[in-house]
Amino acid sequence: MRAFGLLMLLLSAVVTVLPGQTDEDAFLLRRIHTAALTEGKAYSWLHHLSEEIGGRLAGSPEAEASVHYTYAQLEDLGLDQVWLQPCTVPHWERGAPEVVRVLAGEGHQERVLKALALGNSGASGPEGVSGRVIEVRSLEEVDYLAEKVEGAIVFFNRPMDPGEYHTFHAYGKAVDQRVYGPAKAAQYGAKGAIVRSMTTRVDPHPHTGVTLFPETVDPIPAVAISTADADWLSAQLKSGQNREIFLYTDCRHHGRVPSHNVIGEIRGSDFPDEVILVGGHLDSWDVGGGAHDDGAGCVQAMDVLHLLKTVGYRPRRTIRCVLFMNEENGLGGGLAYADSARTSGAFHLAAIESDAGGFSPRAFSFEADPEVFTDYMKAVHQWLPLLEPYGIQLQTGGSGADISPLKFQKGLLAGLRPDSQRYFDYHHTAIDRIDAVHPRELALGAAALTSLVVLIDKYGLRAEPTSSGSR
Amino acid sequence: MRAFGLLMLLLSAVVTVLPGQTDEDAFLLRRIHTAALTEGKAYSWLHHLSEEIGGRLAGSPEAEASVHYTYAQLEDLGLDQVWLQPCTVPHWERGAPEVVRVLAGEGHQERVLKALALGNSGASGPEGVSGRVIEVRSLEEVDYLAEKVEGAIVFFNRPMDPGEYHTFHAYGKAVDQRVYGPAKAAQYGAKGAIVRSMTTRVDPHPHTGVTLFPETVDPIPAVAISTADADWLSAQLKSGQNREIFLYTDCRHHGRVPSHNVIGEIRGSDFPDEVILVGGHLDSWDVGGGAHDDGAGCVQAMDVLHLLKTVGYRPRRTIRCVLFMNEENGLGGGLAYADSARTSGAFHLAAIESDAGGFSPRAFSFEADPEVFTDYMKAVHQWLPLLEPYGIQLQTGGSGADISPLKFQKGLLAGLRPDSQRYFDYHHTAIDRIDAVHPRELALGAAALTSLVVLIDKYGLRAEPTSSGSR
Numbered sequence: 001m002r003a004f005g006l007l008m009l010l011l012s013a014v015v016t017v018l019p020g021q022t023d024e025d026a027f028l029l030r031r032i033h034t035a036a037l038t039e040g041k042a043y044s045w046l047h048h049l050s051e052e053i054g055g056r057l058a059g060s061p062e063a064e065a066s067v068h069y070t071y072a073q074l075e076d077l078g079l080d081q082v083w084l085q086p087c088t089v090p091h092w093e094r095g096a097p098e099v100v101r102v103l104a105g106e107g108h109q110e111r112v113l114k115a116l117a118l119g120n121s122g123a124s125g126p127e128g129v130s131g132r133v134i135e136v137r138s139l140e141e142v143d144y145l146a147e148k149v150e151g152a153i154v155f156f157n158r159p160m161d162p163g164e165y166h167t168f169h170a171y172g173k174a175v176d177q178r179v180y181g182p183a184k185a186a187q188y189g190a191k192g193a194i195v196r197s198m199t200t201r202v203d204p205h206p207h208t209g210v211t212l213f214p215e216t217v218d219p220i221p222a223v224a225i226s227t228a229d230a231d232w233l234s235a236q237l238k239s240g241q242n243r244e245i246f247l248y249t250d251c252r253h254h255g256r257v258p259s260h261n262v263i264g265e266i267r268g269s270d271f272p273d274e275v276i277l278v279g280g281h282l283d284s285w286d287v288g289g290g291a292h293d294d295g296a297g298c299v300q301a302m303d304v305l306h307l308l309k310t311v312g313y314r315p316r317r318t319i320r321c322v323l324f325m326n327e328e329n330g331l332g333g334g335l336a337y338a339d340s341a342r343t344s345g346a347f348h349l350a351a352i353e354s355d356a357g358g359f360s361p362r363a364f365s366f367e368a369d370p371e372v373f374t375d376y377m378k379a380v381h382q383w384l385p386l387l388e389p390y391g392i393q394l395q396t397g398g399s400g401a402d403i404s405p406l407k408f409q410k411g412l413l414a415g416l417r418p419d420s421q422r423y424f425d426y427h428h429t430a431i432d433r434i435d436a437v438h439p440r441e442l443a444l445g446a447a448a449l450t451s452l453v454v455l456i457d458k459y460g461l462r463a464e465p466t467s468s469g470s471r
Numbered sequence: 472m473r474a475f476g477l478l479m480l481l482l483s484a485v486v487t488v489l490p491g492q493t494d495e496d497a498f499l500l501r502r503i504h505t506a507a508l509t510e511g512k513a514y515s516w517l518h519h520l521s522e523e524i525g526g527r528l529a530g531s532p533e534a535e536a537s538v539h540y541t542y543a544q545l546e547d548l549g550l551d552q553v554w555l556q557p558c559t560v561p562h563w564e565r566g567a568p569e570v571v572r573v574l575a576g577e578g579h580q581e582r583v584l585k586a587l588a589l590g591n592s593g594a595s596g597p598e599g600v601s602g603r604v605i606e607v608r609s610l611e612e613v614d615y616l617a618e619k620v621e622g623a624i625v626f627f628n629r630p631m632d633p634g635e636y637h638t639f640h641a642y643g644k645a646v647d648q649r650v651y652g653p654a655k656a657a658q659y660g661a662k663g664a665i666v667r668s669m670t671t672r673v674d675p676h677p678h679t680g681v682t683l684f685p686e687t688v689d690p691i692p693a694v695a696i697s698t699a700d701a702d703w704l705s706a707q708l709k710s711g712q713n714r715e716i717f718l719y720t721d722c723r724h725h726g727r728v729p730s731h732n733v734i735g736e737i738r739g740s741d742f743p744d745e746v747i748l749v750g751g752h753l754d755s756w757d758v759g760g761g762a763h764d765d766g767a768g769c770v771q772a773m774d775v776l777h778l779l780k781t782v783g784y785r786p787r788r789t790i791r792c793v794l795f796m797n798e799e800n801g802l803g804g805g806l807a808y809a810d811s812a813r814t815s816g817a818f819h820l821a822a823i824e825s826d827a828g829g830f831s832p833r834a835f836s837f838e839a840d841p842e843v844f845t846d847y848m849k850a851v852h853q854w855l856p857l858l859e860p861y862g863i864q865l866q867t868g869g870s871g872a873d874i875s876p877l878k879f880q881k882g883l884l885a886g887l888r889p890d891s892q893r894y895f896d897y898h899h900t901a902i903d904r905i906d907a908v909h910p911r912e913l914a915l916g917a918a919a920l921t922s923l924v925v926l927i928d929k930y931g932l933r934a935e936p937t938s939s940g941s942r
Contacts, residue, residue: 037634163506362862388864393859419831
């Protein structure tokens, strides 16, 4: 696209009139977006979290370092209060690097597959385990095979559907294999489990993530292999040959250990007991930098408080940033936070989570108790003309895992929904690093969160304009 | 974001009901999107254009190679007709690599700046030119300085505004310096011109692009330097020191030469004389691979025809893919195409261009003659519930440079509007290569174009349902 002609035409498209909205609100949202793009701190904070601290699995020294770092950064913002909230989290460790080898045999060379042990995987013991590979496409197939998988390595290989527009939907249709597959295999006596990585791409990056073993099932070695290796392995098996695989995992369970949520707030001038929460989760997997998942959500939530100060907005309600611990493998932080809300009685008028990556924001997704939901959505939809110029639509649907335990309070729960096309390229991998995050896209997410926070703060969530509102 | 809980909530958001739309249309658009994501050819075609052929400036051997390659690929699709349409284009060449050196002096080392000559730049002669640098922020400032710039190198350094949400808007507010600045400087006797690259980032990549010299002004050497070097140079000058710059450019003007648009079509079964055009421009700048600008638009337009065949859709109207030559520095192809439409009288019910990068599609922007525009927009808005589930909004505004000469026919003109946040990282640079393009984002643009083409083809552009429509 060249310089002139078309450009002048384009400009006519972007000067959007906001019907029925005050100039004051439009001006405030513009200031917020400009401030986020030019003075936002999200990207530099994320650089530290991802590149200096790195992967922050709950219970790890890195998770503790991230608690201290974000606490100090929130302190530097000059907020009304910053504190650590105790919680307990499971402490699982990968240990020494996992090894997955397809063994030599019938004219084949030995081949090493790129793999990552899944969170909660068992250890193989120092000698490792080996067995015949049995490929399946579903949990049901394991039930059908039943004792035939005894002593084998079960290979779950149903791909995420690349034909789905909604990548989270494709994830939802495939991830049962990772979460429940290894336990299912173990119940029938399998020695180990291999899961095709959760991504629509065929690439060399294994994706870890949680797997669950009921208390009655001893954890077996369970690993994810890259989609490229999964395709290769499947082709081998399809050619009619039995192949044996060797698995070595060094995973350790240390039980539950103490950790913390990190919280900072600006107290409201009119309604200090009404809280508008914005948050993400501070923990990540242990590989990579946890940049998109969910360093991005944390630094955006922190930047909301910074941007409010930058544009000189004084909130009527208490605006609270919460960085939750242990979303990835237990929700220890989210549950502890909800418990404390139950005890203190502080009402969360709204809670907004960013946990779908630091990409260009496209929507907020809302949920609430049915008793109040319709009224809330009426209020929120009034603001669509203010948010649409920044590419933000309003949807109904889920919000976020960490804030979902707050639903009992009958406040509004919301999730930021960025563009999801690139998310599963990085999710739970060693390449979820700062260079996968675009500074402008990250900043616009912080601006979107700040904009919604300000509108809820200014007007509340009743459909009619409040007396103090100018609309 | 972890596996369960939130996921199940998310799924409730993505199963969108389409009020007032037939299941048939929703099913067709779903098939189109699935086909684009799983069987689309856009990415492999783009790989060839960007990496095998490379930069394709009008008049160059690479531009000719891209004509032959895309013609052959369209032929392979088994269309009803594929042809080359003659046009003439200016042939400007960069020649030997440009050199920009800040000369040693007053305790300073010599420093080489990263630069690219602008399209239409003059040559410096074999000895190069040198002169004192004068930094300005606007064309008006040059008028104010007037003969004071005689013998100097004028340095245009007003940045693209990083605080603008709309990157094309920021571009529009800064690009006059590149397009008109060097000629303005030349009019007052400057020996050369340097322009800060058109990007909001501070990075080491110079961005080329067209500059215009009126016939009455002899072209002077005119180059873009990277934003990082522009900041450095400005800081040097602000410290109060005069600095001299040496410029060497080897640019050559060869006058106008023959070239071609590449066209392929599927003839309509009911209204073969009504054309729905979809296109992009085949030429690019000579550096990099022209991947986003505008290889992406070309391969998406080609994929529209391929996807129609893949899903088995038989068009009622003629669907025509046009790959225009010479958008970047003359519009030779677009003007020749409009001339031929004028001569043949073929009515273009709609023309749709993709020339804003291969990023996630977010909207179509529409324009037309005022006499027909309101009716067209009523028709188009009926389809919003079908397009919104794929993240597509409908806007009024510009369409595309190549199709804009068709406006006289009073058809509908549309432009695909992908997410623009990353576009100016790559625009007119050596890094506009295939690895800057995400396969899913590119494919979804092709799916969006195909969806709009199918809806216009099926229902026409009257607001009321046509007799053949099922709605």
